[in-house]
Amino acid sequence: MPDETQRLVDSFSLSARPITPEAIPKLHELSVGVGWMHRTEDWATALRLGEGIYLTDEIGRPFGSAMWFPVAPDLARLGMVITTPRLQERGAGRWMMEQILARTGSRDLALHATHAAYRLYVALGFQTGPRVWQHQGVVTAAPSPDPRVRPMRPEDHGAVRALDARAYGAERRDALMLFLEQSTGTVIEEGGRVTGYALCRRFGRGHVVGPVVAATPEDGVALAAPHVAAHRGRFLRMDTARTDGPFVEMLRACGLPAHDTVTSMWRGRPRPVDPGAQIFALANQALG
Template sequence: MGKSVRIKSFELVAQDISDVDVHLLHALSAGVGWPHRPADWEFLRQVGEGIVAVDEIGRVFGSAMWFQQSEDFATIGLVITTTRSQAQGAGRWLMAQVLERCKVSNLALNATKAAYPLYLSLGFEHEATVFLNAGKVSAVPELGPAQGSLGKLPVSQIDEILDCDSQGFGVNRAPVLEKLAETSSICVLRRDGKVVGYSMRRPFGGLR
């Protein structure tokens, strides 16, 4: 697909996402109701690569990112288009640019309901349904002896969760976890002294 695309009267080209003002990215995600703050965009640009679709005066009409998880596996995310360009082929064009730039054969992504048909048409296959839950935790249930024990993990001991994460995710993504740990509190589940599960909690979201 070409290096540029015409959306109505706008000629859009792909630009490296690192070269764009983070507040323009924030405005893009806020415009479609996504909660990412400028700080969240900054973090994503540190751990991934991406492009934006911009017109001749630098207005941002869309974005797409990919995150290298291993030598031959990457995840795709932050595929966003403005409401005015959603039905004009901008999403498909952005994905074509990503597939050309991301030189790995194994790719995965989470799709919104609206974008699901697009990804199927690009050759992606359905694997599972992901449920996103939001709310306040009123209390943490107590665990019985057979279930294990919960405890906080210092950032300095991040290596303790890497094997557990690799088994669950399928690849070693230590660089991303180490970066996440800088602003997260980590809780681990241990059985017989071994980490068998973990969670990270960090600030995220809000339209301020």
């Protein structure tokens, strides 16, 4: 029986290896090569939440990567997918993704597709959803503070998890607990009940604000505002599926224009979400 972890591409052979902490320096080298801003610490965070494979040639040079993140027994997300242009042209990207799909079992799947990988995911049976816009830049201004917003406290975490599950369509407990550990947070509390939250943590070239979950666009702006103000003059990023309205207007006014897009995709059944708890900014593109 042929070894499914090896493939001959042109005149050299590729091996699929499990991603381990020891592989992170090579993966960081790979992501820098395709223009990603991820630090080695960001790769380490991904590995705490999921598993995956990376492709190397005979002398150990990295050529591709892919990970999957279990969210629930019946749901997983795919991410951290990188293939060099040379491999995309020769089918190695599909070979790598088929190995990842074999590991996810019968779970429903979701991901964010780059322009380069979009056609591959369509061929693998994924359906197309809305685009996500990557807003980033050096903060030049900050929206006015909203008196309803206060700093998040540890005793808010239970309410935040429940709110996030309503917005996300599943309880991503492990990922959210890790983000809470790494982040500063804000909440809106009305009538003794938490109705929105936002997190901000170190990522890439600076910081990222997300998730931001709120009942209305105005609440999303209010929750993000303290984090934007705290990083005036520094690099900040937010990823959002919003294309207009108060939240996007705030991003543009604060010096965070749209930089790039990815496409939301899924395979299986889409998750129902609560319109009273909307995601205005993602945690990141790999985990949604």
